Structures are given as C-alpha cells and as structure tokens.
Amino acid sequence: MPHTAVTYRNVLVAASLAGLAVLSGSLLGLSGSLPPATVPGWLADPLSPPDPGAATAEQVAAFFARLTPAEASALAQRFPEIVGNLDGAPAVLRYAANQIRHPLAGSRQILAFDDRADGRIVEVLGDLDTADRLVLLLPGVANDLANFDTGLGGVERRSPAWQARQLHDGIRAADPDARVAVVAWLGYDPPEGVSRDSVREDRAAAGAVALDRFIDGLLLGHPGRTAAVIGHSYGSTVAGLAAPHLSGRVTDLVAVGSPGMGVSGRAELRTAARVWECTSDGDWIRRVPGVQVLGLGHGRLPSDPEFGALTLPCANADGHDGYFAPGSPALRAMAAVAAGRPEGDPR
Numbered sequence: 001m002p003h004t005a006v007t008y009r010n011v012l013v014a015a016s017l018a019g020l021a022v023l024s025g026s027l028l029g030l031s032g033s034l035p036p037a038t039v040p041g042w043l044a045d046p047l048s049p050p051d052p053g054a055a056t057a058e059q060v061a062a063f064f065a066r067l068t069p070a071e072a073s074a075l076a077q078r079f080p081e082i083v084g085n086l087d088g089a090p091a092v093l094r095y096a097a098n099q100i101r102h103p104l105a106g107s108r109q110i111l112a113f114d115d116r117a118d119g120r121i122v123e124v125l126g127d128l129d130t131a132d133r134l135v136l137l138l139p140g141v142a143n144d145l146a147n148f149d150t151g152l153g154g155v156e157r158r159s160p161a162w163q164a165r166q167l168h169d170g171i172r173a174a175d176p177d178a179r180v181a182v183v184a185w186l187g188y189d190p191p192e193g194v195s196r197d198s199v200r201e202d203r204a205a206a207g208a209v210a211l212d213r214f215i216d217g218l219l220l221g222h223p224g225r226t227a228a229v230i231g232h233s234y235g236s237t238v239a240g241l242a243a244p245h246l247s248g249r250v251t252d253l254v255a256v257g258s259p260g261m262g263v264s265g266r267a268e269l270r271t272a273a274r275v276w277e278c279t280s281d282g283d284w285i286r287r288v289p290g291v292q293v294l295g296l297g298h299g300r301l302p303s304d305p306e307f308g309a310l311t312l313p314c315a316n317a318d319g320h321d322g323y324f325a326p327g328s329p330a331l332r333a334m335a336a337v338a339a340g341r342p343e344g345d346p347r
Helices: 005-018 038-043 057-066 070-077 091-101 160-174 202-219 233-245 329-338
Strands: 110-116 122-124 133-138 182-185 226-231 250-256 274-279
Touching: 057 202, 070 250, 091 110, 122 160, 133 160, 133 202, 160 182, 160 329, 182 202, 202 226, 202 233, 226 233, 226 329, 233 250, 233 329, 250 329, 274 329
Parallel strands: 133 182, 133 226, 226 250, 250 274
Antiparallel strands: 110 122, 122 182
C-alpha cells in the first residue's frame, strides 16, 4: 500500500463520517469472470467439460483425469482463456494455455492470466508438480497486470514478480534441495490506490473466496503437501478473510506491513495455522488506525502486541516496500517460514 498514513487515515475518517453503504454485489474470481461468449462454446464441447463458474476444483480435476493427453491438450488449444485459469486443471495445461494467451510468457510458468480491465496474473517459481511445500505471495493495493513485473511507479522492489523471485532465491540459498514452489498470486482485483476501496473489505472478501478455491486446487492429489500464505499490505487483509476457510494444510499465515487482517485478534481468524507479523519500525502502516467503523478499516494491526501474532525480525526493513531486499533479516525470516522451518516457533 503506497502513499502515506495520513492519506489513509483521512480516507478512513471521511468515509466513516459519510456513512458509506457496503458496495452491492461481489467481484468474481478468475474462473467466474470468463468472456461470456466463450463459456457456451466450452459447455457445448463434445468432451462435456464442467461449468467453469460452478464446478469445484475436485470436479475439474476429476474431469481432466478422464481425458487422454491428446484430448486435454486439444481442449487447452480450443479454450486457452478457460483452461489457463481453471482451478483443478493440471498445471502443465494451464502453463501451455497461458503461453497462448500471454504474449510475453515465454518459458515462464504462468498459472493464470486475464488481460481484461486491471488484469489478473499468477506466476509459479519452482516445480509445482514435485513441491511438497507451497508459498503464496499476495500483493496489496495498486498492483495490477501492467506493473506485475515492473513494480508500482517503476520501482522494482514493489513488483510482485520480483518479490517472489527474491523469496524463491532466499529459500534455495538456505536449502538448495528444498522442494518448495513460490506462487506470486495476483488472482484478485486490489484497490487502485489509497482510496475508499482500500479501507473497505469488498475487494479483499472477493479475493479471499478466489484464494480458498485456488489453494484447494493446488493441494489436490498431493496429500503430503502443505502451504504458507504471505500477504503484503492489503494482501494480508485478503489472507485474514480467507483464513477461516483455508485448508488445514495451510500451516502459516504471514502479515507483512499489514493494515489489518479484518479481525481484532488472532483468535478471530479461526485457523490452526501459525500467524506471524512482519512490520518495519519505519513502515508508515504502523500509523494507520487499527479500527473497523461502519464497515471501514481492517481491525487491529497485527503489529499490535494485543493482536497475538508471532513476530518476525523485520524491524530494520526499509519502509513499506523493503521487506524482500536480498540478504535482509526480513527476507531470511520469511524464507524460513516459507520452507516450513521458522525460527522462534514456540510450538
């Protein structure tokens, strides 16, 4: 979340006084926002594929398990915009479909891609088929398809793709044999900046639904696989709202530079996962009011000791966007959690 705490506070107070109503409707996840002209053709296909907006990840996986490799490949060629974004579909098919859709994909492992409006994109670093540990990195406000690689304002350290690479490299540096895949998940529509939307939870709530489904799809067929979720800024609000419904195999939630996780304390997250907070002493987010008023604000800051989160050594990180700097204590600590070996775990 860029800009200043003062701006954020002003937006929160002004919106509270105005008594803004909750926005009606909900934002749809990737599989629910497909081009309408595409879905009838998909549903009419002779292979009888499942409804992409209604089928569970398990139903999708079962459908693809019945296909021959040639049938699955042909379906991805005919409907790349659906297969490339369909939770439960084999990762290799999604990569291939998104190479058709994304002109700059090249050899990158793009697990979801939608170039309409602000866009969606999900990139995987590492081998998703053999990984026994997954780490999902959730970015915050003002992130979109256009700046996924370059970073907000052209600042590289703000780039979700760059941050995911640093995390992946940090994990590999500590343990070259670690079977961990890092996922940069811009699978929701963050608020465009510090605004009314950024102090509301509508976008985060829609993102939480999409995140739950996405993780379910990645855990299918891998009974020993576990996952960690790292939410930066507004991304931590998404993680907090998703927490009660996440698979029990999500063992760790990390709130980085968090404006709140939508609750007043760790117990309200209703999760058995370890909950960590990582906040720099110089991060302006510390000055954001930890309140919820008339549906505005995101609750107590996880950096508040009364929240009850475990603390990672992030105090010396450089501001709000410096947590993923190579070699930094914050990055090393997050890499340890990501790999499933957090230091300072009291259990």
